[in-house]
Amino acid sequence: xxxxxxxxxxxxxxxxxxxxxxxxxxxxxxxxxxxxxxxxxxxxxxxxxxxxxxxxxxxxxxxxxxxxxxxxxxxxxxxxxxxxxxxxxxxxxxxxxxxxxxxxxxxxxxxxxxxxxxxxxxxxxxxxxxxxxxxxxxxxxxxxxxxxxxxx
Numbered sequence: 001x002x003x004x005x006x007x008x009x010x011x012x013x014x015x016x017x018x019x020x021x022x023x024x025x026x027x028x029x030x031x032x033x034x035x036x037x038x039x040x041x042x043x044x045x046x047x048x049x050x051x052x053x054x055x056x057x058x059x060x061x062x063x064x065x066x067x068x069x070x071x072x073x074x075x076x077x078x079x080x081x082x083x084x085x086x087x088x089x090x091x092x093x094x095x096x097x098x099x100x101x102x103x104x105x106x107x108x109x110x111x112x113x114x115x116x117x118x119x120x121x122x123x124x125x126x127x128x129x130x131x132x133x134x135x136x137x138x139x140x141x142x143x144x145x146x147x148x149x150x151x152x
Contacts, residue, residue: 015052025148028137029061031108035068043100046107053149061149062108063136069114087114111140
């Protein structure tokens, strides 16, 4: 969003054109963030998207995907005896110390997916992650009563 030379109004028009191509509307938005780096621009991204797409309706169709899960695992488990502890429990504890990220996840109804970037593209790890993410999208879609996003 912010790595462009286009003015905000032109970006808004492009977003609206994309929405028209997904008619009647998308079932899910994925907001991709890097684990160890939440920049000021990324903090503003969710607010900006809410302005464009309409707040709560947009958020009810959004999942935050956090990349570089492996970096988090190495940092969180380094020098501890937590090797068998669930990574998602460790992530929840980390959210408590990162108010900006915690707020973003809360706005998206705690829908967050940790994605590892390591591994072969054709490996089973990638397939498993894709299936897990698709399951989360399906759960969200069912929670939204199978409705698609619509800016009304």
